[in-house]
Amino acid sequence: MTKKEKTLLLVDGNSVAFRAFFALQNVGSFTNRSGLHTNAIYVFKKILDNILKKYAPENVLVAFDAGKTTFRTEKFSDYKGGRARTPGELSEQFPYIRKMLEAYGIKSYELENYEADDIIGTLAQTGESKNYRVIIVTGDRDLTQLTTAQTTVAITQKGFSEIEEYTPAHVEEKYGLKPDQIIDMKGLAGDSSDNYPGVTKIGEKTAIKLLKQYQTIEGIYENIDEMKKSKMKEHLIEDRKTALLCKDLATIKKNAPLTLGLADTIRKEADQDGLRSLFEELDFKSFLDELSPNASQQVDFEKLPVTILTADQLDKLPVKKNSEITFYLEMDGKNYHNAPFVGFIFKIDDHYFGARDVALLKEQPLQKILTDQEYQLDVFDFKRTYVGLNRLGIQMAGVRFDLLLVSYLLNNTENSDDVGELAGEHHYDQVKTDAEFYGKGAKRQIPEDDGQLFDHLSHKVLAIHALKEQLFDELKENQQLDLYQDLELPLALVLAKMEIVGITVDTQRLEAMRSEFKERLAELEQEIVNEAGEEFNLNSPKQLGHILFEKLQLPVIKKTKTGYSTAVGVLEQLRGMSPIVDNILNYRQLAKLQSTYIEGLLKVVFKEDHKAHTRYTQTLTATGRLSSVDPNLQNIPIRLEEGRKIRQAFTASHPGWEIFSADYSQIELRVLAHIAQDEHMQEAFKADRDIHANTAMEIFGLADEKDVTPNLRRQAKAVNFGIVYGISDYGLSQNIGITRKQAKQFIDTYFEKFPGVKQYMEQIVKKAQEQGYVETVFKRRRYLPDINNKNFNLRSFAERTAMNSPIQGSAADIIKAAMIKMDHELRAKKMQARMLLQVHDELIFEVPHEELADFEKLVSSVMDSAVDLSVPLKVECAHGKTWFDAK
DNA sequence: ACCGTCACG
DNA sequence: ACGTACGTGACGGTC
Numbered sequence: 007m008t009k010k011e012k013t014l015l016l017v018d019g020n021s022v023a024f025r026a027f028f029a030l031q032n033v034g035s036f037t038n039r040s041g042l043h044t045n046a047i048y049v050f051k052k053i054l055d056n057i058l059k060k061y062a063p064e065n066v067l068v069a070f071d072a073g074k075t076t077f078r079t080e081k082f083s084d085y086k087g088g089r090a091r092t093p094g095e096l097s098e099q100f101p102y103i104r105k106m107l108e109a110y111g112i113k114s115y116e117l118e119n120y121e122a123d124d125i126i127g128t129l130a131q132t133g134e135s136k137n138y139r140v141i142i143v144t145g146d147r148d149l150t151q152l153t154t155a156q157t158t159v160a161i162t163q164k165g166f167s168e169i170e171e172y173t174p175a176h177v178e179e180k181y182g183l184k185p186d187q188i189i190d191m192k193g194l195a196g197d198s199s200d201n202y203p204g205v206t207k208i209g210e211k212t213a214i215k216l217l218k219q220y221q222t223i224e225g226i227y228e229n230i231d232e233m234k235k236s237k238m239k240e241h242l243i244e245d246r247k248t249a250l251l252c253k254d255l256a257t258i259k260k261n262a263p264l265t266l267g268l269a270d271t272i273r274k275e276a277d278q279d280g281l282r283s284l285f286e287e288l289d290f291k292s293f294l295d296e297l298s299p300n301a302s303q304q305v306d307f308e309k310l311p312v313t314i315l316t317a318d319q320l321d322k323l324p325v326k327k328n329s330e331i332t333f334y335l336e337m338d339g340k341n342y343h344n345a346p347f348v349g350f351i352f353k354i355d356d357h358y359f360g361a362r363d364v365a366l367l368k369e370q371p372l373q374k375i376l377t378d379q380e381y382q383l384d385v386f387d388f389k390r391t392y393v394g395l396n397r398l399g400i401q402m403a404g405v406r407f408d409l410l411l412v413s414y415l416l417n418n419t420e421n422s423d424d425v426g427e428l429a430g431e432h433h434y435d436q437v438k439t440d441a442e443f444y445g446k447g448a449k450r451q452i453p454e455d456d457g458q459l460f461d462h463l464s465h466k467v468l469a470i471h472a473l474k475e476q477l478f479d480e481l482k483e484n485q486q487l488d489l490y491q492d493l494e495l496p497l498a499l500v501l502a503k504m505e506i507v508g509i510t511v512d513t514q515r516l517e518a519m520r521s522e523f524k525e526r527l528a529e530l531e532q533e534i535v536n537e538a539g540e541e542f543n544l545n546s547p548k549q550l551g552h553i554l555f556e557k558l559q560l561p562v563i564k565k566t567k568t569g570y571s572t573a574v575g576v577l578e579q580l581r582g583m584s585p586i587v588d589n590i591l592n593y594r595q596l597a598k599l600q601s602t603y604i605e606g607l608l609k610v611v612f613k614e615d616h617k618a619h620t621r622y623t624q625t626l627t628a629t630g631r632l633s634s635v636d637p638n639l640q641n642i643p644i645r646l647e648e649g650r651k652i653r654q655a656f657t658a659s660h661p662g663w664e665i666f667s668a669d670y671s672q673i674e675l676r677v678l679a680h681i682a683q684d685e686h687m688q689e690a691f692k693a694d695r696d697i698h699a700n701t702a703m704e705i706f707g708l709a710d711e712k713d714v715t716p717n718l719r720r721q722a723k724a725v726n727f728g729i730v731y732g733i734s735d736y737g738l739s740q741n742i743g744i745t746r747k748q749a750k751q752f753i754d755t756y757f758e759k760f761p762g763v764k765q766y767m768e769q770i771v772k773k774a775q776e777q778g779y780v781e782t783v784f785k786r787r788r789y790l791p792d793i794n795n796k797n798f799n800l801r802s803f804a805e806r807t808a809m810n811s812p813i814q815g816s817a818a819d820i821i822k823a824a825m826i827k828m829d830h831e832l833r834a835k836k837m838q839a840r841m842l843l844q845v846h847d848e849l850i851f852e853v854p855h856e857e858l859a860d861f862e863k864l865v866s867s868v869m870d871s872a873v874d875l876s877v878p879l880k881v882e883c884a885h886g887k888t889w890f891d892a893k
Numbered sequence: 894a895c896c897g898t899c900a901c902g
Numbered sequence: 903a904c905g906t907a908c909g910t911g912a913c914g915g916t917c
Contacts, residue, residue, distance in 0.1 A: 545914055547897055566897065568916090573898065598899060601913055629909060631902085638911045641901035649900080674902095674908095728907065737907030798904045810908045814902095818909095846902040846909085 014133040015063035018144035025145035038289040069122035111274030127258035151188040193253030353467040414625035437465040508617030537586040653890035666885040669848035684762025691877040698723040704759040732806025774808035782815035824872035
């Protein structure tokens with residue numbers, strides 16, 4: 007066996023540190039407890055681990071820049087001029103990166119007057135001469151000039167777990183140039199980040215074209231007389247000196263006077279203790295866990311005394327009315343409507359009682375503790391617990407603290423549904439996550455040993471208890487106690503009941519549709535394959551792209567990261583160019599209905615009661631809306647007639663009952679009129695005018711509503727939507743197919759006519775900048791860490807979010823309040839009608855025929871008066887045999 | 894696990 | 903100059 011060639015890894019320390027810094031610049035405060043920024047160190051370490059694992063090098067060196075002045079600044083004083091200073095948040099991290107490298111057993115090196123590039127170029131040369139495989143890691147594409155048969159340049163990507171490897175062939179494929187021509191390209195095109203100019207008016211494209219013909223800059227000038235007269239030729243002649251200077255600047259030295267050799271780059275063994283103390287100083291908990299186990303470090307959590315309950319012990323439980331009780335019901339799976347029970351645990355004052363047999367919960371005093379309001383309970387995820395217990399015939403009551411819900415209200419950005427993770431976010435670390443304890447994916451397993459299982463469960467209830475006081479204090483501080491107690495906690499119960507009731511699905515109707523669609527899909531597929539001239543998978547955007555844009559040569563309208571876009575918008579523009587396009591559009595529409603709404607829905611209908619029992623996620627969205635999963639009943643088709651028919655499969659659960667829908671008309675715009683206190687907009691709503699027509703009249707300067715053509719109304723409607731989303735001229739122009747200039751004109755006129763709205767938009771952004779968050783009318787918060795970010799995109803996004811979230815979030819608050827009130831009224835009036843679904847601005851009920859008239863009055867008045875705004879709320883009602891007919 | 898696509902408000 | 907509308911979930915394909 008021949009000896010494997012050795013690998014030399016050369017890392018551009020400054021470049022990778024920069025990449026690392028910006029990769030995690032915007033994830034809130036990434037600092038250790040003494041305020042030192044650690045994001046670049048963190049990502050640097052990740053990248054380092056990645057490449058060490060990937061290339062397993064025998065020799066490693068990390069090169070750094072020595073200082074601002076080098077031999078290049080001597081040749082060209084403006085070299086790298088105009089570059090923003092390294093942010094202090096980054097420079098403070100460099101000493102730690104070097105310390106870390108030392109502990110890794112890796113050599114760092116810098117050389118007066120030279121850049122890291124030159125150190126790397128020189129060592130790469132040495133490595134090659136000694137037959138090493140050389141790997142250069144950097145974030146800087148200029149180094150691709152060093153690629154050879156033996157040397158690969160790996161460029162770190164944005165995501166920092168990915169790297170892109172450049173071999174000479176890859177360089178050629180990417181730039182159309184050989185590696186050593188990169189410097190010629192730079193000489194011609196210049197480099198704005200290194201601040202050298204190149205030849206006037208020549209950019210990368212032109213440079214590449216020239217180099218394809220003449221190979222090098224020198225080659226160009228040797229042949230310059232042959233070139234046709236042109237502006238470009240003049241520029242080339244004029245800038246000859248600059249071009250050659252720039253090429254020289256771009257050239258990485260391969261003969262820097264290094265004071266070390268290959269022998270100095272041999273990797274030494276890592277210093278575990280050094281790493282440990284460094285990671286401790288940096289608060290890198292997850293990295294500490296990875297270090298080789300250190301007996302003194304692996305302190306287990308305190309063992310809690312759990313009594314495993316049996317039926318004969320129940321009468322001796324030390325429980326009083328004022329006991330502090332925490333309860334946790336463990337189920338094996340997300341879907342609590344049918345997940346198997348694992349067991350339960352009570353923390354009653356300082357005692358822990360648990361059992362696997364959940365039937366014990368039906369016995370006294372356990373059932374009484376769970377259902378009697380006199381006992382106050384603390385839990386994690388009340389809704390989940392309620393639905394689980396309901397399967398045992400137990401209607402839980404008396405919940406005071408729900409860790410999941412409270413935590414979501416305090417900060418909805420990083421809210422996990424795992425006790426361990428969530429506790430960790432609040433700096434409580436005496437509980438494992440479920441993934442750590444049970445394992446994840448295929449490895450997930452419930453331990454058979456009681457001691458193990460209940461040890462985990464006991465730490466869960468302790469975590470809930472331990473965080474209670476602190477989180478309640480935070481709620482009070484934020485003035486969110488009412489939001490929690492009067493809105494979200496009562497809502498959890500309302501949602502639980504809706505989920506349990508479920509909605510009846512006519513599976514026969516769905517099955518009939520399935521057969522019909524199956525035939526039509528087969529026909530369409532046949533036609534498409536005929537037109538394409540070959541079999542392919544038309545569900546694959548990749549294969550479809552190949553057929554449309556390569557085989558059939560249709561024009562490419564838009565590209566995605568991975569290839570050609572084949573989205574609806576693109577296909578619509580291709581219509582008429584080939585009959586295949588229409589067929590694909592039809593196929594797509596039907597396939598979506600078939601897979602998601604017919605087959606998908608049939609899979610989740612419960613056999614026992616022919617119902618779909620969705621789960622509402624109450625602690626997920628950034629704005630305060632609900633979401634619906636398994637199945638998602640908030641996105642059942644309605645816009646296209648074909649899809650709308652799916653709604654025929656949703657029916658009332660009793661003969662003689664009807665599906666009843668009540669939706670808020672224009673709730674978001676009404677909320678805006680209220681929050682912004684815009685008189686013109688308020689007046690329009692008070693007079694119950696057609697709001698989009700009203701906007702059309704204002705922005706197009708029409709005197710009479712009769713002058714509002716459907717097209718003007720459509721445009722005005724888009725403007726109204728744009729306003730709600732935090733408008734940009736570009737977004738609006740794209741949406742209604744006008745120029746950006748026209749869109750800007752619309753927006754300016756809108757703000758002139760609705761000055762209150764304009765003022766609101768400015769004020770809310772300012773408020774977000776000052777306090778770091780925005781809030782709804784019910785004081786729900788959304789934090790916007792990017793609002794002062796230097797990155798234009800991230801900042802702009804945060805600004806639009808600042809404008810939109812109070813609107814969308816307040817609308818969510820309002821319908822939640824209406825749901826609680828409605829639930830209350832139905833019980834108070836002893837009506838049989840039941841709330842089934844919520845779709846953001848709409849509530850769906852099933853109502854017995856004889857209650858219809860009373861019900862309509864009730865729901866309208868309840869929803870109208872859910873909150874008191876400075877504009878009226880308007881509710882539109884409809885009912886019919888199926889959801890489809892409730893229109 | 895991620896992407897592209899598409900369903901809803 | 904930058905490159906975007908706000909908020910979601912499910913599917914099939916692909917890595």
